[in-house]
Amino acid sequence: MNYILYAVPFFFALIALELLLDRWRGVSTYRFSDTINSLSAGVLSTTVGLLTKAVGLLTYTLAWQQLALVELSAGSLWVWLLAFVLYDFCYYWNHRLGHERNVLWAAHSVHHQSEDYNLSTALRQTSTGFIFGWIFYLPMAVLGVPPVVFLTVAALNLLYQFWVHTRHIPKLGWFEWLFITPSNHRVHHAQNAVYMDRNYGGVFIVWDRLFGTFQEELDAEPVIFGVTTPLASWNPLWANAQFYVALWRDALRAESWWDKLRIWFMRTGWRPADVAAKYPQSKPDLRQFVKFDVPLSLAQKLYAGVQFSLYVLGGTLLLGMGDKLSPAQMLLGVGWMAVGLYALGVWLENRAHAKRLEVARVLLNLPLTWLAVQLSLLSAGPLLWALLLGYSLVSLAALLWTPRTAVGVPA
Template identity: 55%
Template sequence: MPNSSTQEVIITWATPVFFALIALELLVARWRGRRVYHASDAINSLGLGVISQIVAVFSKLLTLGIYAWCVAHLALFALPADAWWVWVSALLLYDFFYYWLHRAGHEVNILWAAHVVHHQSEDYNLSTALRQTGSGVLLGWIFYLPMALLGYPLQVFVVVALIDLLYQFWVHTELVGRLGWFDRVFCSPSNHRAHHAVNDRYLDKNYGGILILWDRLFGSFVEENDDDPPIYGTRAPLRSWNPLWANAEVYWATLKDAWHARRWRDKLLVWIKPPGWRPADVAARFPKPAFDIQRERYSPPLPAALVVYGVVQFALLLGMGVHFLDLAKRLPASGLLAYAGFLLLSLAALGVLMEGRRTGFWLELARLAATAMLALAMDGWFAMTQPTVSFAIAAVYVLGAAVLVALDRWPVRSTDSELRTL
């Protein structure tokens, strides 16, 4: 029967399909004369997707372990995994509980701190679908425990969760318009565009994963309006390409507010109140700028050649990320942790570089040198024993360092921005 290993295999094999569809979306957008991708934003989104999968390798012991224990010891019924009605009802129940998790992720600050990652992009495209949180595992699993208590087998839960997740990929696009009756029943591109918008009209609406019927039933539905086109992002913009900071920013802001709050009650409330709520004394002493929907998008100017460099380096890291997932069952925990740490720090260094900051140059140069030395010192890159692989990796990253140093002398011109590359 399907299990968590099957889920990993499916996600791994689905990755090329995701990227093929992203390429198709980019081509169709160009054919229509539209620009829906910006390189740094897309790299940031995809990097956050890589991080979420890295975290999932370690977190499944918590999430699936707790679920399996509850099914074995607390389930009210022993539901058969080979009955069609179990699968259909499981998918409906999972989507129902997903609706409430998703809604709570917009209404409870500590849950928003995890979910905000998915909303930070100021673009709306298929790469946004892969922009997932690395900290959702902390509390998100609680919402699905009723399925374990009802007796839905672990293998059923794993597969319907994957179906619900994969379905939501295609709705993250601006290139698919209204779909008539489909929009009234299912989560669709039109419905989900409204969900990602920061316009007053659309704020905190359309939470459904597969079915939009939950929103219609519980009063959280809004229809996309052509007279008020969605503007994407968050009301407190991230303004960074560092994926580690993207995961931490709301936690850090909330922690600071809790620290500054004078009343102990407020120190707790700041975590469970809706996003944006701040104790009166904290808001007075540490004011934040008002939300401006007309704000300029975050896009530090970069030489076009440096953008190409970033895309190539991210592609290499993406390949390593797939390799990491393939090793998840075979590499010792210490090796997996070391590999995960390398990938996280590498993605962060590349993100800071794409911000156009001088610190990013030195971090990236150090990353390239460390990667080359690590490949040679390990006599094989994480479970790869062929010496040629070590030398090839070292050579690629030495070449990358040489290119980076050359690009450091490349002047940034106002017309030489990444906005002209995609």
């Protein structure tokens, strides 16, 4: 069962509830473009997962079949409880090293780039974590945890983490000692020096207390969310590429071949001495911290919101059809999503070429739909064409009607 797919309506319902709480309490924990960017990263992640989930599943299953020390039964309750705890223990180390090693941080940093903290941040996930993430869960296969149990507890672990991404829930007393809560997870998303690289557990905080990585949220030190190398973009593709590109550039600049290789696996932030001297990097002064933003008119926001809704619908449809799609169909779906979300990011940044890119994106939907019909991805050909033609015409008319504000990110 795809628990994440069935949870999607609840995710959006709880986000709506949090927005109502914002209004009721007279606070603002959401910003339009940041929220769309977080959700776009999540939609892209689940879509790319159609192509990449086999990496973790196949390696886990193969290890379970060939290396399992004992044969555990999926029908035993204690096996499920053991697997739930064991998964979180493996997650702790996956998560911790995801902060402590350059190449792993390149994948995980996507989740931390938002400078706001709300339930949409929980859905802001990496599209490249599959490259190394599977390694950390192989001990479960060796211990004999069946794949069906592994996949289920993995989904439950991820679902638990959704509710802790909020600023509306205070400290929870004794619960804080055993479980991850909104308070100790807010610490995890901070860029304040006192909070950085702390509280890695997914469900249980006990691992952090055992291994010395726990930090309580302090009343005297308000959390400033985000990363010390700001993304400064609303584009989910760049969000996934940013730190890889930074590492690649430093690797090319390094004179030593040893430095070119080891930079990927050194502690996060490590740079070759010659590169750091020639290309110094400054960190922002948190006392003067200003969140990244690009002014947009109400019309621009309305257009972006409607277009993004289409990609949420498309991503949900692809996720629901995942087991029935061929590799060619999956590639088509992922490509369509990536192009669309990239164009949406350009629109949110109010770049000079945003309208031209939007026209190209809308017109590209027509041949892509024809190709999808040819691949038998969609059966309702004539009806789909009629709907798509109407949508395209309305979108093009909206583009002509929507003026561009004067301020935007340079092209």
